[in-house]
Each structure stands twice: as C-alpha cells, then as structure tokens.
Amino acid sequence: MAFLELDGLVKHFSSFVAVDGLSLSVERGEFVSLLGPSGCGKTTTLHMIAGFQEPSAGSISVDGVDIVDVPVNKRDIGIVFQNYALFPHMTVADNVGFGLDMRRVPKATRDARVRRALEQVHLETLAGRYPKELSGGQQQRVALARALVIEPKILLLDEPLSNLDAKLREDMQIELKLLQRELGITTILVTHDQNEAMALSDRIAVMHGGRIVQLDAPYQGYERPETPFVAGFLGKANLFDIAASSGAIDWSRIAQSGGPDVSAALGERGALLCVRPEKMAFCGPEEAYLSGVVATRIFLGASWLYQIKVAQFGTVLVAEQNRSASDKVEGSAVHLRWEPGHAALIPGDGQ
C-alpha cells in the first residue's frame, strides 16, 4: 500500500460535484502535482487531505491509517497556502515556531528547530521581522519553513508560487525541488501552471471535471497525452482529426516512414493525432505531410513561432528554434513534416 492513498474520493456541495471518485496512490517521498484549470476539483482534493473539508464519500489513508475522522490539528500535514496565510501579528520566528508551540516542544528545542528551519530557507537573519516587513518571496519562504518545521508526514502546496513574479518563481521552483528531495518529504502540489507542475513533480495528475484524466511522469504526459484535454493543458498541441483529414494530410507517407497506423484508429470512433509545435519541421514539398501558408510569424527570442493556415485544419502552430533569421515571411507557402515517433495518437472517445 502506498504512503498516501486516496480511494474513491467524492465531494459534492449540494448539487454541485466538485470531486467525482478520485483515486490516487502516492509513494513515500514522492512529489505529485494535481494540475488542472480552476474548478477541476484540485483545491477541494487538497482541502480534503488537509482536513478542511470532509469527503462526501471515499477514504484517505496515510501510512495505512485512515485519517478521514482525524481532526485537522491532529493530522500532521504541513500546508503552504497561495497567499501564505502568515500570522500578521507574529514575527517570522513566532510564525515558524507556532506549530512547535502547539506540540508543546520545550523552548530550547523549539528555538533550535526554528533556527534550523529558517536556515533551510535562507531567512535566519529575518527572524525578528513581521510578515508585513517581508517581500513576497520572503513571505513564501516563511510559509514553507512554518510548514516544514513540524516535520509533517505530508507537505501540501496550494499554488505556492503563483503570487511571485516570473523570475523569482523560477528560482523558487529549483529551490523548492532541492529542499523537497533533501528532506524526502511526500509532497502534493496543486497548480494550474503546467510549467510549475512539470518542473517540480515526479508525477502529474491532470484533473478535469473532478477526476484525474491522466497520471504520468511529466515527460510521458507531455509526449503521450491520452486525451485531447491533457494534450491541450500540458503545453501547446496541434490536434489533427484523422477522419476529417483525408486529402490534407498524406497518411500514406506517414505510414511509409514508420508513423502510427491510423487505418486501425480510423475504423473505430475516429482518432486525433497530436503533434507538438516544436516537433513540426519545415521541409521540401516531396517529404511534406502537410502544406499551408504562413499567417503570422512571431519572434520569441529563443524561437520563432508560426501560425500556418492549412486547409481543413485552420491554424497549425510551428515553433522553430532560433538558429538564424527567418526567411518565412507572412504569406509564403510552406511544407511541414515531423518525425513519425513524435506524434501521439489519441483515441477519439467522443470527448
């Protein structure tokens, strides 16, 4: 049995179903993200693990013990909130020490542990400040130290980095990942930011409509999305409806070069082919799977991003690494292909 086990978790608020039969096993020391748009049930799931909300059905167990009936303050779960939820009337040291006070840790031990926790997040010099006197990034670290100092069984992170600016967010991602690995603490991250989820997690659970629609390591999830929703939420994707594509895509050429056999997929309920923009490549007309006209061209620094008008599909996105100036002006005709192994076939089960 896994360390954290969510089994058939359901939560409804009167008639609205927020979480709809969610099951998830998380191993000890693992970092799992719940990723999804707002309203997908990820925060409700987190609140049920924390104990702020009672599940309507299902069970939550930690280390083999069911904790659904354990009150919040006895669960030993550390949480970092999106807005940090620091106690405004306490200093940094008292914020961090609060959980130890509640556990009646002797003063000397408490102070030592607070100091160590603050060192871990590089805030040892700010122990006497009040939260208001700290920057957003510093407040975030205090929140993290406060959650970690009680040595919780599980660390819950509720969009912890979303209030930081982009540069700081990247630094904190790396720092958070290193700290989590060093402490070996089982961590659940709730986020709507795919980059954050991919950067931090061992596995990502993409959620939609109160369920997990795909659970995979970041690379697998990105390369092999199982549903159009996952394909679209984890990065950008070109989705080609195979049934509607006769004539526009040269399937025989794909098959010859070892691509997925679409004839089988076509026979059933139809299927989509997912190709990431950075996997698309310009080529000569003789090798092309698709042809179109450049509609817009945007320079992003590291890459060029093209929107290509292709008959029957509308717009296809192509990202090309910036190796040289682009010669593909808007309006020019272009031809596209991709490595057959780079395309993922998504069964079209009506979604």
Add this chain to the structure above:
Amino acid sequence: MSLSRAQAWPLLMCVPAVALFAVFFLLPLALVMMLSAYSFKAGVGIVPDLSWANYAAVIFDGYYQQLFFNTLFIGVTTALVTLLLGMPEAYVLYRMRSPWRTIFLLVILGPLLISLVVRTLGWLILLGNQGVLNSALMAAGVTEDPIRFLYSAPAIVIGLTHVLLPFMVIPIWTSLQKQKSSVVHAAFSLGASRRQVFFRIILPTALPGILSGTMVVFSLAASAFATPAILGGRRFKVVSTAVYDEFMSTLNWPLGATIALFLLIISLGSLMLYNRLIERRIQRWA
C-alpha cells in the same frame, strides 16, 4: 432537519444575542403594536379593548395630518439642504491632497461622535432672540428688532442639517473614492473639459452616494427627536415630539403608540421603496 455538530456550534454562539433581541426588541415591538389597538380613558387609564379608533384618529384628524405634513416637510427640506451642502463639500474633500483631506474629513465627520444635545444647545444659543446671530445682525444694523429664528421649521432644519451632514458627505465621498483617478485622466485624455469631467464622470459616479445619502438623511430627519424637541419647542410639532407628548404629558399611551407605529412605517417604507426602486439599478455598475 437534523443538525450536524458543525451546524449546531455556530447556532449556539448566536443564542445569547438572539435571545436578548427576542425578549427586549421583538417582544416589546409586538406589545406596542397591541397597545396601539387599546384605548385610553381619562381617570381610568389604558383599556385593553381592541379597536381601530386610534388609527382612525391619526388618519382623519386634521391635527395629526398637520403633524405628518410638518414631519415630511422637515425631512424633505433637510435632505435637500444637506445635499446642497454635502455634495460640494464631498467634492472639495475628494480634490484635497493627503494631509488636508484627512484633517478636514475628521473636522466634518468628527461632530458625529459629539453629543447631539450639546450641539443642539449650541444652535439654541446661536439662534435665540438675544442669541449670537441676532446680536450680530442688530449690531451690524441689518435689523432693529431680533428676528425670531427659534421654535420654527427653519431652526429645526438648520439643527438637523448640522447633525446629519456627515450622513450625506460620507456616502458621496465613499462613492467618489471608489473611482480610480485614472478614470478622470482617461476622460481628460479623450478631450473632456473640467466641466464635462464633472458632469459626465464625477457626478454619475457620485450618484449612488447621493441617493443613499439623501435617503438616509430624509429618514433620520423625519424621525429625529432631540433637535425638533429643543429647537421646535412647543410651537412647531413633528411626529416624534407628539409621540413624546402623548407618552409623557397627556399619558394617552395607546394613541402615542399608534403615532409611533405610523412613524415606523414611514421610516421603513421609505427605505424599502428606495431599495426596490433605485438601488437595484445602480447595483449593476456600482
């Protein structure tokens, strides 16, 4: 429906306050409503016979009609005067810069916390026949004989305007405050003149405050007691002072209760009317 523990706990926390209000607010109100249907016989006192006599008297007797007319007049006039003074003042405050704004906001609003009787006493002294205002006017040769300000509608309106001005300035000022200064800048950048900015941007944004301020001032002026009692004296009666007389001198409590209930209906009715007619519309953007 059975209550879970999570629901019983908050209910329990409300019990003391709710019990107090049930016993000492709802119950007495109900008893006064009953009282209004009783009658009063000189030498006997209150007779618990249910009748509409008091209601009929209040509605059809010319004396009471005059009282309600006086009250309405005081309410409407005070609301208008307060608006005419409060709107410009709120706008002046809105345009002030930071230290002055806080200082004068407190100067205008602070009296709200200072005893009403004390302030009314001030007006009594100012407006009296030998009062400060008359002495000044006579000394200046404006008039030979003192002008009688006191114990009249104007005296009451002056006193009430003084008391209720904050209730007009605060909502208007709050409405104006809500507007980002970039909105005004945007209007200027689009070519509006100062006049146009005032009439097309400032005034409409202040409208929710103007309307709620006017309503509140009307309602408070129409039901005020201390100011009309002191500055209206025995000459100019309004509903609330008449209620006081019935209870404290005539001792016809049932009739007093009836008049009080009419006042309550007017007061609540005008607030409800306001909510229905106006607030809903404005709520869409304010």
Add this chain to the structure above:
Amino acid sequence: MLRNTPLSLAFHTALVTFVMAPLITVSLVAFTAESYLALPWSGLSLRWFRSVFADREFLASAWVSIQVAVFTATLGVALALPAVLAIGRYQFPGRDAVNALLLAPIPVPGIVLGVTFLRFMTQIGWNGTVAAMIVCHLIVTIPFVVRILLAAIVGLDKSIPQAAQSLGASRLAVFRRITLPMLASGISGAWIMAFLLSFDELTVAIFVASTSVKTLPVWLFEKISWGLDPSACAASVLIIAGTFLAMLILDRIYGLERLLVGKSAES
C-alpha cells in the same frame, strides 16, 4: 489634475465654520462671567464649572452615564462577538435571519424604540432601573457593534486560521492565539464606538430614565428644557472634552477615518 478653486475653498471654509459654530459657541459661553447665556465679552470666569461640579444631579447622571456606557459596551461586545464569529465564518440554517435581526434596530426611529421600551419595562416593572437602561442601550448599540466586528471578521483571511489548525492548533487555541489578536483593533474599536453611542444616547434614555436614574444627555435635555443657564454649557464643555479624548484613543487603536466612513457608508 483636479484642484480646488478659490470659490470651492471659500465654500469649504464657510461650511467648516457652520460645522464648528455651535460647538465653539457653547464652549465660549461656558466661560462667561454673567449669570445668563452670553459670550464672555465682559470677562472670563470658571464660576459655571464650579456650579456644575457642585450640582449633585449632574454628578449623579454623569456617574450613571459612565456606568451604563461601560456595561453596554462590554456586554455588547461580549454578546455580539460570538454571534458575529458564527455569521462571518460559518454557513448554518438561520444565518441570514440572525444577521438581519441583530441589525434590525438601525432603521427603527429612536422615538419608536423609546416608547417600546417604556411600555415593556413598565409592564415587567423594570422602568427607571440601571439594568433597564443598559438593556435598552444594548439593543441600540449592538447593531453598530455587529457591523464593525463583521467588517473586521470578513476582512480576515480564512486561510490563516486554517494554517493554524494544520499546524496543530485546537479550536480554542486558534481563537485565543490567532483570531482574537487579529481582531483586537476591531474589538476595541467596537467597544469605544458602543461606549460613545451609549454615552450620547438621548431619545431612548429619556423614556427609560427616572428621577433617580438619569443619564447625562437626559439631564442636559431637561436642563435645556426647564432651566437653561451657562452651567449647561460648562457641562457641555466637559462632555466635548471627554468625547475628544475617546476619539483620540479610538483613532490610535482603530483609525477614526475607517470607523466614521465605515459607520454610515451603508446605513
């Protein structure tokens, strides 16, 4: 970009004069040497202050007022706080009704509340007692206490007590160590506001007062009605000074602007 014109500043000056005039007048007359209401042109004197301090009825009513205001403010906060915590924090059946009930006295004219209390207190035989006076003041002031406390509680971030709970704090510990300290300014603001409202209350008190239990505003009202002399002004100066002191404290603790602008913005 928007500046005040000389005309608007002239208007402003006139209005400030209008606002200050009665207070200044009362304060000046209090120092008159004459035996009637007059500005102290002919010389300053403290005789009316001496006179008011020798007035037993004044001293008795001031004492009643202070007692009533302290009890009203303390009991009002004690009764309102749990209810407001429930309303502000939880969803439960009857929540809206409780909220509406506790705010209901606001639009009721004071004179109506006054006669209501007079009738009821006479019926239960409480009229003219300090207890009755306190109970009536509670009904008048609790709505404002509820409003201030509710604003303070709604402004509290819900995740802060949650964070405390997750760190092992019990319900009681959360209240004592998190909620109460964070509400401290709101609670003291509400207390002082209730004190001032009670101290200034006339319309209701006049019906519940008796010759022995009389609050300061009632004493002053009767003085004005039956035997006005400069001692009323001297008493007024004392009241103004006391109120200023309270306002100063209130401003330090809670912020006067926040309180005043909050107070009638939605009334």
